Amino acid sequence: MPALTRQDCLALDAADPLAGLRDRFDLPEGVIYLDGNSLGALPKGVAERVEQVVRAEWGRDLIRSWNTADWYGAPGRVGAKLAPLLGARPHEVTITDTISVNLYKLLVAAVRMRPGRTRILCEAGNFPSDNHIVDSVARQFGLEVVAVPAGEIAAAVDGTVAVATLSHVNYRSALMQDMGAVTEAIHRAGALAVWDLAHSSGAVRLDLDGTGADFAVGCGYKYLNGGPGAPSHIFVAERHQAAFDQPLTGWFAHAAPFRFDPGFARAEGIRAALCSTPQVLSLIALEAALDAFAGVDMGALEAKGRALGDLLIRFHDERLTRFGTAVASPRDAARRGSHVSIALDGGFPVMARLIERGIIGDFRAPDILRFGFAPPYLRFADIYDAAEALEAILAAGDWRDAPVATGAVT
Amino acid sequence: MPALTRQDCLALDAADPLAGLRDRFDLPEGVIYLDGNSLGALPKGVAERVEQVVRAEWGRDLIRSWNTADWYGAPGRVGAKLAPLLGARPHEVTITDTISVNLYKLLVAAVRMRPGRTRILCEAGNFPSDNHIVDSVARQFGLEVVAVPAGEIAAAVDGTVAVATLSHVNYRSALMQDMGAVTEAIHRAGALAVWDLAHSSGAVRLDLDGTGADFAVGCGYKYLNGGPGAPSHIFVAERHQAAFDQPLTGWFAHAAPFRFDPGFARAEGIRAALCSTPQVLSLIALEAALDAFAGVDMGALEAKGRALGDLLIRFHDERLTRFGTAVASPRDAARRGSHVSIALDGGFPVMARLIERGIIGDFRAPDILRFGFAPPYLRFADIYDAAEALEAILAAGDWRDAPVATGAVT
Known part of the structure; x- marks a missing residue:
């Protein structure tokens, strides 16, 4: 050649x-x-849209924009807009918080779904923040952490493992895992899979539903071009939503936040993955940025x-x-x-x-x-x-x- | 009259x-x-500053702005700018996440500082999201929650209480607590005080250091005018920073995040209260908004x-x-x-x-x-x-x- x-x-x-x-x-x-x-x-278009949010929605319409501009619905609306890029259904994705915070939610929820299991399996060499969160959850629940290279997760998972977490694409090497095969192996052991899509969303073809993924988190500011520190996305497979029990039980995860009930009643569906008031400027910037993927x-x-x-x-x-x-x-x-x-x-x-x-x-x-x-x-x-x-x-x-x-x- | x-x-x-x-x-x-x-x-000035962040810092300078525009230092920088409004020292305040997420961090850290104590005391009638978080932390640590009206916190706290949390100004009634007297009563019982400043920051005179407050959270989007969903502020008194052990151990709370060490080493000072990458557009909007308080x-x-x-x-x-x-x-x-x-x-x-x-x-x-x-x-x-x-x-x-x-x- x-x-x-x-x-x-x-x-x-x-x-x-x-x-x-x-x-x-x-x-x-x-x-x-x-x-x-x-x-x-x-x-293109993001700067203009952000300016509109600041000057018109915030500056002129003020508090009314929670309804008139549907800021309140924005996490779910943007999640639904993103879902096709992930191979997910619209009601399985929402936009909130950061990857680390969302990973914490998912790991706690997963551990609670597998009582009696004693270990969390994670990817050695994963982005360190992920594994710091794994360590924190394990400490809180008295679990053992086992770290193996991503390619060995499928072989290492067994009946002692509550949840296995790894990146779909490694942040250093770019090594991509076979999401379907690894998820299947995790499920065979009765464990749950939490995928980090930080280096996948917006760059590669994903099929969260087709591969049977349980949970996933991803990044808004990398390949999705949502702007610096754009909020993270979180995926909870529909079949797990009824039992989804995450610990950051803020009012946006409440079934009726404006009823101001003293007790927590979990929202149905993907809203249960939210915690509290979204950072609207950053969230709407991401929404506008996703227009760049229209028809792609x-x-x-x-x-x-x-x-x-x-x-x-x-x-x-x-x-x-x-x-x-x-x-x-x-x-x-x-x-x-x-x-x-x-x-x-x-x-x-x-x-x-x-x-x-x-x-x-x-x-x-x-x-x-x-x-x-x-x-x-x-x-x-x-x-x-x-x-x-x-x-x-x-x-x-x-x-x-x-x-x-x-x-x-x- | x-x-x-x-x-x-x-x-x-x-x-x-x-x-x-x-x-x-x-x-x-x-x-x-x-x-x-x-x-x-x-x-005034916020729309222009946000446009500059979007078009110049993000659009033109791209990833370099983490250094050249010091996005990396923004949480601490904005925290230091806010600190005088709270009666706090610049190194005791940072800007990150939401009130509910920050309250979760503080409550877990406080509970860990008082091992063996079996109860969390909270304000009946507080903003519900706060008490949902209290319930979540109590559940995770196997603690009992005791809710009493804010005015009865001082009388109700005793040696079984690890931490007491209440709002300085109630969201419904506007009833304001005497932060110094209540904190003193909480300390007399050997417990820790977590104050919610949602309806205080930017509206009333605060003296976190003078009143001996241990921890506090506050809101960026109410009286501070930081924009819809503006990030929250979190206060950790200097004397507690060395032992501050919160569970959302993301990379921004790491002593050396860009060394990408597999193990977590907690940052010194208020940085330990961060978790992960800030939503920069919303954070810088708050920074610009605080100019409205200059000289006030x-x-x-x-x-x-x-x-x-x-x-x-x-x-x-x-x-x-x-x-x-x-x-x-x-x-x-x-x-x-x-x-x-x-x-x-x-x-x-x-x-x-x-x-x-x-x-x-x-x-x-x-x-x-x-x-x-x-x-x-x-x-x-x-x-x-x-x-x-x-x-x-x-x-x-x-x-x-x-x-x-x-x-x-x-």
């Missing part, structure tokens, strides 16, 4: 059926943005993300290995989410220099250069240009010596 | 040293807004709120009692927060008609017409005009018969 050229990439862009989606985003000039897996780009086939989107990743890996193999780098993500695109990690000892200054050039990825200590490929707004030529810049920085060689700002590259 | 006239109110406005604060808000024409205790009005003496603000409330009560006593209404708030302004509740059997349609006329208060089932007096933007003449409108509706008498929309008046 002849070496990859920029011309090849331009041809791929010309043939890309999703190329037009880029016009749905306001992207800054001179930037190749490979960090949409950390903070997604700004979709998630299978096609996933395929494009994989193709973008394959391109970087091919470039890497052809031109970068001489610098001591290694691909730290699955080479099999079918087992990979929408980012590619390249390992490089002491590579932090390399990422800092890429960012100085307007090529924005991120770094995950100790040695991971992470490049995210948000399929709606990235072009194949962008990947080529980014990889060439990476090659130039590595070839210059002085990145090992020269000091760079050592602040966090989030 | 001669009956109150509108001219008297205009004279009060002319002499009001805080009258100029009204110019710091964008208020809609034709509205008298007496619901700032539910959703505060829009301060909270004692003077509290005094104005009381005077506004006294005015409504005087009007009520002079002209409304014939309609069967009753003041359901303390007549002693020193024991009252910044709203006045008027009880009226079946009064919901009365509030609906007031709202139709652009006089916006709210209704709390079954019988409370609630009028909030946000001191920065309300005029004495506004209260007079609202009360006259109320009188006209009551005098017309047909509100009992005519149907009105029965949707929630939040």
